[in-house]
Amino acid sequence: MSILVILEQHNGQWHRISWETLAAGQQLGVALGLPVEAAIAGKGVEGPASEAATRKLEKVWAVEHDLLEQYTADGHTAAFEELIRKTQPSLVLFPHTYQVRDFAPKLATRFSQVLVSDVIAARNDNGLVLVRQFFQGKLSGDIRPGGSPCFASLQAGAWRADQLETGSAAMETFVPTLDASRIRQKPEPPFRETARAVDLSAAGIIVSVGRGIKEESNIPVVRELAAALGAELAASRPICDAGWLPMERQVGSSGQTVAPKIYIAVGISGAIQHLVGMKGAKTIVAINKDPNAPIFEVADYGIVGDLFEVVPALVEALKKAKG
């Protein structure tokens, strides 16, 4: 009986949710009275594993194999399946990354379990209860997992990495028995489409636009607000998918992560994929016609109303305040 935390890194670079997940593991370890172990898979992962071993943990597993050099769903699933059968944890925690989304459901299926994905909170209430969102963040729900092990992936920003306790953990190398012929995905090196011309992460003020803008011909409405504030213009994914603004202006899990002084979300409902990219902003303003839109949960200030009336009024008010 233990908690196993799966960590993620790419070419020696830690995925930042790894540390948040480890902090969650430590806290749940206390709440459930379970020892906590961590694991990282790859080729040459003893360095990263020894870094993880400076945290308060029972043990860190370096899951080491030449066939894990490049990530594949088949390779990672097989490697972690073997480790889990050996160590028999009752709870396996993952950072909710694109990579985890690619293999963790497969891994859970091997144990006739499901992955409880994108978890935002967890507690011990006569056993483990996990909280996740439904309907694009409009509702939350308590999930009671059954069977063992329980698999859960944790949302970015839901736990704080700065609450990690330091310590000293034993480190052990685990070499899974992988077979090249059973790894069916042949990955090529990752690439970027174009050099990024716009660095939104440096912007002090961002005006961001979502589906509520309805048509491409309405974009000038928000452009004017951005001009009045001296702000960069950004967008949620559907706007960039439609080609109304260039991809490089997309904020969210597949776009840029920003932390400006002011973030004004116009007609953005606030799906989690967007929120993870902007919830670090100092002051968040939301303008939306739906008072139940999840964007209002992270907003400091909100105007509930028709953006086509509110935004021009805001431009006027800003001009007056400056004038």
Next chain:
Amino acid sequence: MKIIVAIKQVPLRDSHFRIAASGKWIEESDLSFEINEPDAYALEEALQLREKHGGEVIALCAGPERAQQTIRDALAKGADRAIHIETQDLNALDTLGVAQLLAAAAKPEQADLILTGLQSDDLGAGQTGVVVAELLGIPHSTIIMQAEVRDRVIRVKRELENGWFQHIEMPLPVVLTIQSGSNKLRYATLMGIKKAKNKEVKRITPAELGAESSAAAKIEKIYAPQKSKQTQIFEGDPKAAAAQLVEKLKFEARVL
């Protein structure tokens, strides 16, 4: 090439949700439903692959009677036939339970390719496709933007985080989960709608598929999210609300 597209019917995105008396799910009786948006992109990708390579597109959908409408829409857009797994209560199953039904229905078809959206707009678990692949013993890849098929090998463009991408090759058959926005969605034509009426929709029940219902994870309670912040809301006259907001940004938040 034989392509199965797994589609799901979900409530309209801008629905106002009320919690059902059980406290475990939403009240569905007053909602309108549509195809899950990522699944619409999966259907589009399937139709484009058929146009390039020939073959057949089969829409596969698990859901109650009302899912017929979503199935008809898929047929009207160009799917050749459909399989409807009639389940009165899809929400009583977890992801594994739903994937077991889909895999059991897909298996005898021996398709070259199974496509589905990367996640559903209602549950958002984002794993049905991956689990179906594992149950069928075939490879998968997720969050796919493009797919090219040549000589029984598929090369896909997979989205990574922060604007990165990667190409991956796999031998057919495979399961892919398709990212939204990867293509432009087509509309059903009048001719398409007319033709859809005569297309085959095979109805099967979970019992006929021999699937046992499992629920490794149960929803205990569903509720409005707890706010992480105190939000000051300005409502009413847009001009007054805008003036109040500017005032607050200037003197309270001191960010202007």
